[in-house]
Amino acid sequence: MRATLRLGLLGFGTVGKALVRLVEAESPRLSRQLGVDLRFVAVASRALPRKPTDGLPPDARVTEDLLSVATASDVDVVVELLGGLDPAGPLVVAALGAGKGVVTANKALLAARGTELARIARDQGAALSFEAAVAGGIPILRAIRESFAGDRIDTVSGILNGTCNFVLTGMARTEGGYGGVLAEAQALGYAEADPAADVEGTDAACKLALLARLAFGQEVPLEAVRTEGITRLQPVDFVYAGMLGRTPRQLGIARRLADGRLLLSVRTHLVSNDSMLASVEGPFNAVQVSTARGGDFVFSGRGAGGEPTATAVLADIVEIARRDGGSGVPPFGTEAPAPFAPAGPADSVAPFYLRFVVRDRPGILAELASVLARHDVNVDAVFQAPWSGKSALPFVVTLEPVDEERLGRALVELAALPFHVEAPLALPMTP
Numbered sequence: 494m495r496a497t498l499r500l501g502l503l504g505f506g507t508v509g510k511a512l513v514r515l516v517e518a519e520s521p522r523l524s525r526q527l528g529v530d531l532r533f534v535a536v537a538s539r540a541l542p543r544k545p546t547d548g549l550p551p552d553a554r555v556t557e558d559l560l561s562v563a564t565a566s567d568v569d570v571v572v573e574l575l576g577g578l579d580p581a582g583p584l585v586v587a588a589l590g591a592g593k594g595v596v597t598a599n600k601a602l603l604a605a606r607g608t609e610l611a612r613i614a615r616d617q618g619a620a621l622s623f624e625a626a627v628a629g630g631i632p633i634l635r636a637i638r639e640s641f642a643g644d645r646i647d648t649v650s651g652i653l654n655g656t657c658n659f660v661l662t663g664m665a666r667t668e669g670g671y672g673g674v675l676a677e678a679q680a681l682g683y684a685e686a687d688p689a690a691d692v693e694g695t696d697a698a699c700k701l702a703l704l705a706r707l708a709f710g711q712e713v714p715l716e717a718v719r720t721e722g723i724t725r726l727q728p729v730d731f732v733y734a735g736m737l738g739r740t741p742r743q744l745g746i747a748r749r750l751a752d753g754r755l756l757l758s759v760r761t762h763l764v765s766n767d768s769m770l771a772s773v774e775g776p777f778n779a780v781q782v783s784t785a786r787g788g789d790f791v792f793s794g795r796g797a798g799g800e801p802t803a804t805a806v807l808a809d810i811v812e813i814a815r816r817d818g819g820s821g822v823p824p825f826g827t828e829a830p831a832p833f834a835p836a837g838p839a840d841s842v843a844p845f846y847l848r849f850v851v852r853d854r855p856g857i858l859a860e861l862a863s864v865l866a867r868h869d870v871n872v873d874a875v876f877q878a879p880w881s882g883k884s885a886l887p888f889v890v891t892l893e894p895v896d897e898e899r900l901g902r903a904l905v906e907l908a909a910l911p912f913h914v915e916a917p918l919a920l921p922m923t924p
């Protein structure tokens with residue numbers, strides 16, 4: 494008799510549905526290659542579809558009782574696609590505690606409780622895999638853990654949120670329409686259940702914390718990632734970025750300094766139009782890994798959406814099947830993580846774009862320039878398109894490279910000046 498790996502699915506949303514279709518389509522090939530049949534025996538969802546048979550695996554039992562599937566005696570591997578910390582966290586703990594392998598796409602859970610869950614998995618001899626949690630279909634976690642094991646990683650960076658990239662490239666194309674472009678991303682299944690996690694940067698921050706945890710072996714707290722969303726960008730920023738030969742991209746960057754401290758941020762950068770990152774459009778993600786010996790490597794591909802994410806989930810299931818349902822590769826390696834060593838704003842140096850929106854009157858440029866001069870911040874250029882007749886005047890000052898501690902002090906003073914219609918926006922400019 495052929496061996497069967499019995500799967501219990503928690504969550505039947507965009508990725509869950511895509512996974513069921515994918516397993517059905519690929520299982521003849523996989524069962525030949527693996528000598529193991531993959532079969533869904535149970536599906537649990539809090540919001541079962543109105544027509545419960547639509548897209549559900551034909552022979553699986555279907556329930557709203559999530560815990561019963563997480564701990565079912567006839568389930569070998571629990572696939573957690575609920576997202577969020579609760580109830581996903583307690584369910585994953587229960588599944589691992591019952592000795593089951595767990596495959597999850599839950600970056601928020603892994604970023605918050607990864608070390609604890611990895612310890613439970615190790616103690617139980619159970620697999621815990623989460624390739625789908627970072628950059629959808631791009632096999633970046635496996636690459637960092639296995640393929641770069643012979644080199645030393647210095648920087649991991651890139652476009653880690655497909656929704657933000659879709660919105661930014663959509664706004665660049667249409668010169669506006671933030672709400673409309675975001676709604677399109679949601680309808681296409683790229684966004685999280687609550688799109689605030691995408692546009693405020695926390696989704697990318699969770700992914701960056703996981704990448705840094707794997708690349709640098711330190712316990713990386715999510716709060717250590719300096720996180721800014723894309724919500725403050727306006728059509729005028731795309732106009733001025735165009736004048737600078739640049740375009741906005743949300744980038745996550747984790748860099749290890751020579752002394753081992755880590756600099757971590759998720760924010761909008763203005764990247765050069767001829768850069769590789771500017772050519773990454775729509776829901777695509779790109780992750781660049783810079784190493785001491787091999788140099789720079791780029792992985793790009795579909796970073797959001799049901800089907801690409803499901804391929805990463807299935808790859809984890811296949812890995813467990815290959816290992817005979819056994820413990821698999823330890824999620825973060827066997828060592829306990831090193832304590833987190835943070836770098837600070839003084840370690841972060843870049844040329845900056847400052848955008849101001851002011852109530853027009855004489856002397857504004859002089860006042861801004863005198864604050865910058867007092868903080869020894871060097872202006873590179875001033876851009877002011879003729880917006881005459883409007884009560885709120887937007888204009889841009891670009892800066893020579895400056896460290897963010899000094900820039901931060903100058904920005905506090907700049908923001909306190911009385912003529913702003915909204916707070917100044919500061920974006921780093923990246924080659």
Ligand code: HSE
Pocket residue numbers: 626628629653654655656657683684685691696796797798
């Ligand atoms: N909402 C995420 C994104 C999907 O837009 O990238 C995968 O994490």
